Amino acid sequence: MSWPPETPNEQVRFVVLDSETTGLDPRKDRIVTIGAIAIVNNEILLEDSFEAMVKVAYNSSAVTVHGVTREQSLAGLDEREALEKFLTYLGDGVIVGHHISHDVETFNAGYERHFGFRLQNSSLDTMDLTLHLERDGAFAGRDPIQQFSLDALCTLFGIIPHDRHTAAGDAFMTALVFQRLLRLAAKHGRTSLARLTEPFVP
Known part of the structure; x- marks a missing residue:
């Protein structure tokens, strides 16, 4: 099933995803590691998580930059x-x-390659949601957001980065950021899936 646009946020199962890849071209490059964790009713569910290392037989320097040895890969x-x-x-x-579009496109390239289809799931970018909330006035009194990295959002919400630049670690850090964003979204009328997933237009 897919979630209707009017579904309240607390009823949705969100899957916070991060992947490390061999490069930035979804068509040519490959997934090295996958990390994901679910959030339901604004709770991070540690027991509902996913982690995988993918066999990559080439481009070992792009693999080892993620802290993965060639033997592990x-x-x-x-x-x-x-x-x-x-x-x-x-x-x-x-x-x-x-910046989820890169991950989704890399996964879609893999699903097309092996199974002939693309993911049908809705997706949302934490940076887009942050910028929507800034426009809504959620950060009134603070300087305008100038940095768009995950580290910058961690700083914005007072989250101490841990285990960064691994897929599982980055997925968990993103989940902590998203938890904060969901609370702010509820205060600013973004209480349905449709309002949460609106693309941000500068």
Whole structure:
């Protein structure tokens, strides 16, 4: 099933996703690691999480930059199996991430390659939501947002970064940021999925 646009935020299963890849071209590059964790009713569900390392047989320098040794990568799951397992985990979850379009396009390239389809799940970008909330007045009294990194959002919300630049670590940090954003969204009338997932137009 997919969530109707009017669904209240607290009823939605959000899946906060991060992936590390061999580069920035979704068509050419490959997924190295996947990390995801669910949020339901504004609670991070540690027991509802997903982590996978994907076998990458080439471009070892792009793999090791993520703290993954070549031996670990070669022992990972085949891409097809990793994508299949993630799809089962994801279900009808709404995908959340920081600058999430790159992750979604990389996954879509993999799903098209192996299965001939693209993800149908809704997605939302934590940066877009932050900018919407800034425009709504949620950060009145603070300087305008100039930095658009995950680290900048952690600073904005007083979150101490931990285990950064690993897929599981970044997914958890993004989940902590998203938790704060959901609370602010509730105060500023963004209480339905449609209001939460609006693309931001500068």
